[in-house]
Amino acid sequence: MKPTLLVTTQPGFETYLKEELKTLNIKKIIKYTMFRGLLKVLSENPYETIEVIKKEKDKFKFLMRAVPLEVECPSDLESIRKNTISLLKTKSIDGKSFVVRCNRRGRHKYTSEDVERFIGREILENFDLKVDLKNYDFKINIEIIQDTAYISIFDDNFNEFRHEGNIKKSKYLKRYIERPLNRSERKMKELVERYPNIFDVDIAVDIGSAPGGWAKVLAENAKVVYAIDTGNLRIKKDNIIHIKKRAEDIDNLPQCQLLTNDTNLYPEESALLTVKLSKFLVKNGYIIHTIKSENKYAIKEDISKVKKIFENANIKILKIMNLKANTINEVTLMCQKRA
Known part of the structure; x- marks a missing residue:
């Protein structure tokens, strides 16, 4: 066949x-x-x-x-x-x-x-x-x-x-329901507590921001946050700039020092979005990326697929983390752009 x-x-x-x-x-x-x-x-x-x-x-x-x-x-x-x-x-x-x-x-x-x-x-x-x-x-x-x-x-x-x-x-048809704000917030807060220096930046870009949990915490640490999502944000802050576009349609952003992605997408599709927007990330800038697998048994294979995509884009995975607020089907990656 x-x-x-x-x-x-x-x-x-x-x-x-x-x-x-x-x-x-x-x-x-x-x-x-x-x-x-x-x-x-x-x-x-x-x-x-x-x-x-x-x-x-x-x-x-x-x-x-x-x-x-x-x-x-x-x-x-x-x-x-x-x-x-x-x-x-x-x-x-x-x-x-x-x-x-x-x-x-x-x-x-x-x-x-x-x-x-x-x-x-x-x-x-x-x-x-x-x-x-x-x-x-x-x-x-x-x-x-x-x-x-x-x-x-x-x-x-x-x-x-x-x-x-x-x-x-x-x-x-309404299959995808907005993520609970408190859980996405908890993930980001845990990351900030572990690695505060990564989040103390001038500009952060957050892919798939709605409803706004990650953008909210990022805005407490970064000077400016570009929140990219066609959906509405539940939070408003003076230093959050909401770009109501799909990430794949973004062709102009300022250079950022941090790129984050917690989108509800298939792992490879989500990784490709991170790669696309990494062109706005400075050399040695950091990436926080969530892999959301279909089930816990697929996580290992999905990590391998995402790693290959990132390697081809000169993105190095530094850490693979199981955060307290991650679901059993999720892992969080800390990465760095090498070129």
């Missing part, structure tokens, strides 16, 4: 969607990915799998999109180019119009738009085709999941499935 489908749901409902997918009347394996709201289905082929999804759509309460996958390859641009051209050569496409669409998740040196433009130019040079962004005959769909890319050619007969009913209802 091979990856044949990416399936999305509202973040926090992955377990429910996995149970629904298990009932599909085909041989399959369902896997979690490193990103919230995204599962991967392994089966014999994408054509049968997407048709079964469409046929059995009424059983799904949590499925939002199902994207069939034809080709898997590394996520560097040259590999995507080669595999896209190879896939196109198996199709009857002469004289037709096309569009390229890329959905990118993870940390890369290129944007989704860069991929679309690059692949579009390569196709025009190699095939008798024309671009039409609206009324195209087929779509080249590229899904990038960190180090892996999946390529598919969609047309009227083979396409992704959108469960419009579930998409409309998704705004009413």
Whole structure:
């Protein structure tokens, strides 16, 4: 079996969607990915799998999109180019119009738009085709999941499935509840008591601040705290600057001496956010990062995955701590940026 489908749901409902997918009347394996709201289905082929999804759509309460996958390859641009051209050569496409669409998740040196433009130019040079962004005959769909890319050619007969009913209802699904302010506060207070010098800084950046427990304690020690979260903060202080954006959309911050992350994300996804914002951290600046595993048995493996991500970004793990306020599924890392 091979990856044949990416399936999305509202973040926090992955377990429910996995149970629904298990009932599909085909041989399959369902896997979690490193990103919230995204599962991967392994089966014999994408054509049968997407048709079964469409046929059995009424059983799904949590499925939002199902994207069939034809080709898997590394996520560097040259590999995507080669595999896209190879896939196109198996199709009857002469004289037709096309569009390229890329959905990118993870940390890369290129944007989704860069991929679309690059692949579009390569196709025009190699095939008798024309671009039409609206009324195209087929779509080249590229899904990038960190180090892996999946390529598919969609047309009227083979396409992704959108469960419009579930998409409309998704705004009413409230799986992630705000963390108790007192517990997040207790974690940060314990860290400050152990390592006061780390928190005596000019600027600290806190990723995923809502409801505000970490930002509150940080503001008692740092001169300025940049609290990054789309949610609302329960606390207000003159030295807390609330940036109401997703961390992955932040492209401008002042240099900071401390970066903290206590987000409710899958361990690898959370680690990638820390890496992204570490570009605003001074050399030898400190990072406090929480790993939140699915269960206590996954912690060791998750630490290994996060360590690899951090090592590739020149971030060294100094300490792995079990704080009194951590849940049984959590560990806290103290790290330092080396370059």
